[in-house]
Amino acid sequence: MNTLLEAEHLTKVFAQRGKEPFKAVDDVSFSLQAGETLGIVGESGSGKSTLAKMITRLTDITDGTLKFQGKDITKLKQSQLRDVYGNIQMVFQNPAGSFDPRRTLGDGIGESLRNRGMKKTDIAIRVKELLEQCGLDGELAKRYPHEVSGGQCQRAAIARALAVEPKVLICDEATSSLDVTIQKQIMELLEELKDTHGLSFIFICHNLALVQSFCDKVLVLYDGKVVESGKPDDIINEPKEAYTKKLVDAVFE
């Protein structure tokens, strides 16, 4: 097996001015194999986004270890993280907010390529290609974020994440702000990209139905802790914890 990510006992404690420190993620362990899709579910405030930010090092890890392809990346400095994070990209919930409103989508998608020294003409070709791979017309590169729909903007955000050819894509509630039809289309796109780009996913979501159709395995988070983990079907059909049962009932009732 080709293990991409290995997290052991990940813990995040936020210092809070004038208050007790707050443990948002508490002793979370998991692994992600190549080609695998790991779902992380839990109610609001359970620590899902904090965990995603720890994996992408948008926030520091207080305790525990994180390895990428066997290499310990827990304490790497920002300057050392660039190579690793070409391999791990993130797509967020609010697509428009993830682009600079003053720059075109093409500019945003091409930024990482510019940073890597690609020539302007090659960037334009690559950006068009990426947009098309994500089901958009290449001409959309000229538009600003407010000039496209939410679904189109999320496709562009996925195109931007793919620009650096990552191995792992972390989707943090990436379809939650979209209406159901568009949500379905984005899920179909992700499914397709999984095969065409050989991607592995960490799919963060509060909707167990989406996790069931997309993920190979799932972690259920509650108060920063993993309360249950396994195959989505098993967890949905036979939830062991009352908390998980509540999450299941919320979607399937």
Ligand SMILES: Nc1ncnc2c1ncn2[C@@H]1O[C@H](COP(=O)(O)OP(=O)(O)OP(=O)(O)O)[C@@H](O)[C@H]1O
């Ligand atoms: N910078 C911070 N300082 C203090 N507490 C924080 C900070 N960031 C997050 N938290 C707290 O950590 C807990 C987990 O938050 P997190 O955003 O990870 O939850 P979540 O499961 O992603 O929720 P949602 O589904 O609403 O996005 C929450 O109680 C939140 O208030």
